[in-house]
Amino acid sequence: MGSVADDGTGDTLRAAFGKVNAGLSAIDALPTDPQTRARRLLARAVSGVPASVMTSAPTITQGALGAASTVNGATTTTPSILPNSPRLRSVGGFQSQDGGGNWSARSVTYTATPTYGAHAGFGVRFVTDAPRFDYATFAPSYGSNGGFVEIRVNGQKASGSDPFYAANAGSETGHGRFRYTAVDFGSSAVRTVELYFGGLSGGLPQLRGLNVPALYSVWPAAAQDMPRALIVGDSYVAGSGMTNARGGWAFQFGDLAGFGEMIGGGIGGTGYVANGTAGYLNFAERDAFGDYDRDGQVDCVVIAGGINDGAAQTAGTLSAAVTAFIQTIRARQPKALIAVVGPWTAPGSVVNQARFDLIKAGFVAAADPFSIYLDPSATNAQSVAWQSGTGRIGATNGTGNSDLYISSDTLHPSPAGHDYLARRVTDEYTRQLRALTGLAYG
Structure with missing residues (x-):
């Protein structure tokens, strides 16, 4: 299918998307069931919006x-x-x-x-x-x-x-x-x-x-005809740096992507291989306790990690761990879209390009037919990294957007950083879904 020019309002996409659903445009790249699931996810992502605050709110008293x-x-x-x-x-x-x-x-x-x-x-x-x-x-x-x-x-x-x-x-x-x-x-x-x-x-x-x-x-409440998602990650997924229940980027992404339910699973300090300073279970080790299928089948599994996996990079085990974990998720969630998000980087825990490349190589080696990779590094489709600089909140230096988006601890996103990361992930997720469904543009 040829590319579709966006008019900036989303109307062109919706019109093209409607044609796909009406059967006026064939999608041959995926088997029938994944086609249907990808179209459903894209439809929700196109219509997803952040939750607004009531104009006439109830009185809440502790x-x-x-x-x-x-x-x-x-x-x-x-x-x-x-x-x-x-x-x-x-x-x-x-x-x-x-x-x-x-x-x-x-x-x-x-x-x-x-x-x-x-x-x-x-x-x-x-x-x-x-x-x-x-x-x-x-x-x-x-x-x-x-x-x-x-x-x-x-x-x-x-x-x-x-x-x-x-x-x-x-x-x-x-x-x-x-x-x-x-x-x-x-x-x-x-x-x-x-x-x-x-x-x-x-x-x-x-x-x-x-x-x-x-x-x-x-x-x-009646069951919602909306996709469910499971997210696996570290302290970024857990929402470190936020001061409200669903302000972290993962749950904001859930709203923006139109998920009816986002099942969170972030543990600070962990990664594909990393156990953190407290010896917590890494992504793969949690599987033995049913973390990836106890909630039933979901429509999408998001994997977001790597910032804590510097030791695995040095040891040469990171790519293989990424591949193996994607295969584990596929075994537990045979019908879900798997969306792998490359790591964020921060002045207090710098992720170099080599680590980004190792994680992406592990994703490619998994060769999963219903998966997408969201690349925050300078090798992405825009050739511009999502995050840059050595500053932070309270110690800005003008070297990049870390002045705005990294909290004073030098490691975690600020509230504005969570907002920014949620939007970047959502936009790239939607772009990748367009490619899966033949609506690649932009």
Whole structure:
């Protein structure tokens, strides 16, 4: 198929895309099923938008530690609707229940003993006609950081900032670490609500349950006809540098690419081979614990790593590890698009061109027919690296965009860096999908 000129509005692409769906243009490069899946992913990527903030937001009020519900008087340990209720639909992957009856994120495996809330968000989605509700959370007793809860109503954020929950809050006994947060709309209407829990190291809040007033109902949100994605990565995927539940580039990319669910799996310091300073499991080692298929089949698996794999580069094992891991993912997710994103680089952990090349070589060697490679290096289609310079926030030097996009720790993206990286990944992902479906242009 010939190239399609873009008019800048996306209308030309949509028109051409409609012809493909109508059968007016043949796509012969892929078998039938991958064609259909690629077209579906492209359609969602074309229409994906960042989540906006409500213009008329509810009033959100955190209660005192251990205080009863202001909605129905339930204690913090006995809310009327538990997280595993059939009235709630899970979002963000498998959820685990601890010994105290609290529900947390899917256990992205840190070490040989899975850890609750390991840098992976989770949530629940439901529909209610209630004018207000409240939900009980449990602040973990481990870790020194805290976590956040993003509230969305009918697809929009309820607030520009997420409620924060400190780890190690209150006493270690009784209800000292539980609290309710009330969400008051002011009037009754049918609304789709999503609570999404994200956090910093060791501080992801756990969900105990929620309440609505008497006479009002909660029922599960209808399944969305939207693709699901699983992302595997390091601290960048985990959202280091952000101060909200879904502000990291991975979850922003999920919105922009039109995924109905983004299942996060980022562990700081790890990579294809790297285990990090704490000896966490690398990408390949997590497979033994079911990290790549416990949530069922997904439409897309995103692999984003390599910044921590300097030792593997030196040892000459990096390319083979990339190839083997892609093959592992294909075995676990036989129908998913595999999107491999080359590593970011930062003044505090420079990725040279040789490492970019080794990762790309590993991707090529895998020879997977339904995969794409997103290249942030200077050898990409634009011949311009996505990130450059030796400066950072607080120590700018004018050498490149790291002045804007690298945080003061010299390693992780700043909030603006996460925004930028999300957009670059989305645009390149969409460009690669166009090529897969015969709509290559730009």
